[in-house]
Amino acid sequence: MFTDNWNELTPEQRYEARMQAWFASEANIDFVSDEARNAWRERMQMLRDAIELKKPKRVPVLPNVDLLVPHLAGLTAHDAYYEFAKLEDVWLKFNAEYDHDAVASTFAIVFPGKLYDVVDLRLVSWPGHGTGDDVHFQYNEREWMHADEYDWLINDPSDFWLRGYLPRIFGSLEPAAMLPHLTDMVEPPVSGAMFFPFSLPPVRQMLQKLLDAGEAAAEWLQACATIDAKITATGKPSYIGGFSKAPYDIIGDTLRGTRGIMLDKFRQPDKLSAAMERLVPLAIEWGRSAADMSRQPVVMLPLHKGADGFLSDADFRKFYWPTLKAVLLGLIEEGIVPWLFAEGGYNSRLEAIHDPDIPPGRMVWMFDTTDMKEAKRHLGGYQCIAGNVPGSLLIAGTPEEVDAYVKQLINDVAGDGGFMLCPGIVVNDANPACLQAMIAAGKKYGAQV
Amino acid sequence: MSEQQQDLVSAIVELREADAAQLVDERLAAGVDPLALIAAGQEAMDIIGKQFAEGVVFIPELIMAGEIMKSLSAKVTPYLADQRSAKRLGTVVLGTVQGDIHDIGKGIVATMLDIAGFDVIDLGVDVPAEKFIATLRDSHAPIVGLSGLLTVAIDSMKATVAAIGEAGLRATAKIMIGGAPINEQVRAYTNADGWAKDAVAAVDLAKSWVGGA
Numbered sequence: 088m089f090t091d092n093w094n095e096l097t098p099e100q101r102y103e104a105r106m107q108a109w110f111a112s113e114a115n116i117d118f119v120s121d122e123a124r125n126a127w128r129e130r131m132q133m134l135r136d137a138i139e140l141k142k143p144k145r146v147p148v149l150p151n152v153d154l155l156v157p158h159l160a161g162l163t164a165h166d167a168y169y170e171f172a173k174l175e176d177v178w179l180k181f182n183a184e185y186d187h188d189a190v191a192s193t194f195a196i197v198f199p200g201k202l203y204d205v206v207d208l209r210l211v212s213w214p215g216h217g218t219g220d221d222v223h224f225q226y227n228e229r230e231w232m233h234a235d236e237y238d239w240l241i242n243d244p245s246d247f248w249l250r251g252y253l254p255r256i257f258g259s260l261e262p263a264a265m266l267p268h269l270t271d272m273v274e275p276p277v278s279g280a281m282f283f284p285f286s287l288p289p290v291r292q293m294l295q296k297l298l299d300a301g302e303a304a305a306e307w308l309q310a311c312a313t314i315d316a317k318i319t320a321t322g323k324p325s326y327i328g329g330f331s332k333a334p335y336d337i338i339g340d341t342l343r344g345t346r347g348i349m350l351d352k353f354r355q356p357d358k359l360s361a362a363m364e365r366l367v368p369l370a371i372e373w374g375r376s377a378a379d380m381s382r383q384p385v386v387m388l389p390l391h392k393g394a395d396g397f398l399s400d401a402d403f404r405k406f407y408w409p410t411l412k413a414v415l416l417g418l419i420e421e422g423i424v425p426w427l428f429a430e431g432g433y434n435s436r437l438e439a440i441h442d443p444d445i446p447p448g449r450m451v452w453m454f455d456t457t458d459m460k461e462a463k464r465h466l467g468g469y470q471c472i473a474g475n476v477p478g479s480l481l482i483a484g485t486p487e488e489v490d491a492y493v494k495q496l497i498n499d500v501a502g503d504g505g506f507m508l509c510p511g512i513v514v515n516d517a518n519p520a521c522l523q524a525m526i527a528a529g530k531k532y533g534a535q536v
Numbered sequence: 537m538s539e540q541q542q543d544l545v546s547a548i549v550e551l552r553e554a555d556a557a558q559l560v561d562e563r564l565a566a567g568v569d570p571l572a573l574i575a576a577g578q579e580a581m582d583i584i585g586k587q588f589a590e591g592v593v594f595i596p597e598l599i600m601a602g603e604i605m606k607s608l609s610a611k612v613t614p615y616l617a618d619q620r621s622a623k624r625l626g627t628v629v630l631g632t633v634q635g636d637i638h639d640i641g642k643g644i645v646a647t648m649l650d651i652a653g654f655d656v657i658d659l660g661v662d663v664p665a666e667k668f669i670a671t672l673r674d675s676h677a678p679i680v681g682l683s684g685l686l687t688v689a690i691d692s693m694k695a696t697v698a699a700i701g702e703a704g705l706r707a708t709a710k711i712m713i714g715g716a717p718i719n720e721q722v723r724a725y726t727n728a729d730g731w732a733k734d735a736v737a738a739v740d741l742a743k744s745w746v747g748g749a
Binding site for chain 1: 551553593594595596599600603634635636637638639640662686687688690691716717718719721722724725734
């Protein structure tokens with residue numbers, strides 16, 4: 088529990104407790120100067136004000152970078168996944184040269200290549216392992232869950248994960264498929280045989296791999312924590328306390344895949360719905376446990392398969408939104424701020440997502456290609472919106488075009504607060520002059536509203 | 537031609553997979569001309585393509601319709617012997633550009649082009665420029681389609697277009713690009729001949745280039 092009296096607190100009080108804990112992290116930051124401390128306080132307040140639909144001192148400007156940072160320093164993607172020792176300087180240099188307001192916590196944007204090696208990750212390809220040395224990770228779209236496995240997932244999700252999903256996405260965990268069904272271990276006299284699989288050589292090798300994986304994970308987390316602490320010390324807050332996902336995306340991204348879930352929607356819609364409902368409490372717990380550990384209130388949910396074009400409006404309302412909404416309500420009940428990253432376009436969803444059951448000023452909608460004027464029209468005064476400088480503009484545009492885009496965007500949507508400026512995508516590649524232009528324009532025009 | 541197959545057209549348009557399969561089985565068993573069944577499928581896909589362009593149906597419906605068409609095609613093919621299925625419009629070389637391994641968008645485009653009457657050479661994903669060039673030389677295809685989902689694909693497309701130009705193939709092959717980050721600005725940046733926002737637009741563009749629109 089986040090506080091001793093957690094169960095007695097209202098959602099409002101829980102939100103306040105998490106916000107206070109986030110701001111209280113100041114005591115643990117070894118700021119490089121008083122100026123940095125003041126800048127940190129000011130930026131934290133701007134973020135909080137924007138979330139709460141107030142008019143911040145200035146529009147917060149977030150660069151949404153990950154692989155761009157090592158790229159700008161001349162490192163390859165492969166370096167970024169494996170050479171943690173080189174990343175600290177690179178990230179500090181970026182934060183010194185680009186005067187933005189906050190970056191995502193490093194654990195979300197630095198990737199553990201060695202860990203992926205140890206666990207033999209099959210779900211994605213990554214630099215040197217299926218993508219080029221200088222290309223970021225990409226999903227390997229397969230039916231990691233088979234079409235006839237919905238009942239397994241619905242009846243016992245943890246067992247499906249342990250013996251079905253994980254052995255497929257991690258080569259090193261393949262032997263987990265040989266493990267017993269753990270809930271069969273009800274009492275000692277009948278449990279003896281359940282331990283037999285642990286005598287099998289593949290299972291023993293798997294357990295050794297898990298120990299190695301633990302070491303690789305610890306090394307990565309240590310590197311992330313060090314980088315995070317040094318960035319924060321320069322006065323730039325980090326703002327992602329955890330992740331979760333929409334149940335439709337959990338199934339559609341990695342279990343059944345894009346194609347699989349689209350066919351299931353026609354061939355076995357009831358099973359799909361039942362599985363998504365089953366995943367709701369798991370998705371809430373995923374975000375809550377991370378936010379408790381990080382003591383940061385924001386939990387990010389990247390949204391994928393509910394975008395414009397991926398479902399009709401009727402199907403969005405039937406298949407996508409109800410279980411996502413349940414996850415959002417569950418997180419908000421825990422005092423968490425869901426930060427939805429609506430990748431692609433959400434133009435046809437704006438009516439559906441303005442849902443009166445969700446309390447105002449308790450979440451963030453970060454948009455990619457969505458028409459921001461329309462987003463403001465639907466969500467203004469209801470939830471904070473963020474976005475949406477196009478990734479293509481940062482690559483193929485000029486600094487002047489970026490300046491004009493930002494000016495128009497701030498003019499269109501920032502007038503009464505509740506807005507943060509950021510690219511519509513996570514930036515792996517960009518013309519540095521364009522990114523600088525975005526930040527400069529954000530600060531210039533964002534101070535005038 | 538497909539008046540007698542109207543129930544099959546409807547079954548496909550309405551994505552009634554089992555009904556469509558049953559109708560195809562029945563017609564083939566009754567000795568109906570297999571080309572008439574394929575024509576019915578094309579008619580249905582035309583309707584679905586129009587519904588997609590109008591925003592009535594979406595990607596899941598295209599994928600499901602593609603599944604039904606694949607199954608129809610598999611059932612009909614053994615009856616076709618040496619007959620060509622229909623007039624072919626030309627060859628399109630298609631691939632996801634180097635650095636990007638996304639397959640689904642390109643796959644939908646390939647299916648839709650095939651159903652529309654193009655012969656598609658699908659080079660897969662993470663395709664280097666040299667492979668596009670070699671395939672264009674071998675096939676003399678008048679159209680090449682470059683697909684990509686990620687921003688990394690933008691520079692890869694630009695390099696691929698330049699390489700196709702250096703190989704002297706732009707006079708004989710038009711280049712179209714498509715995928716989530718693609719717009720007119722990216723088309724100009726990559727110097728491609730055209731871009732399409734989705735699979736239906738890609739088919740329309742390809743048809744306009746071979747005079748089949």
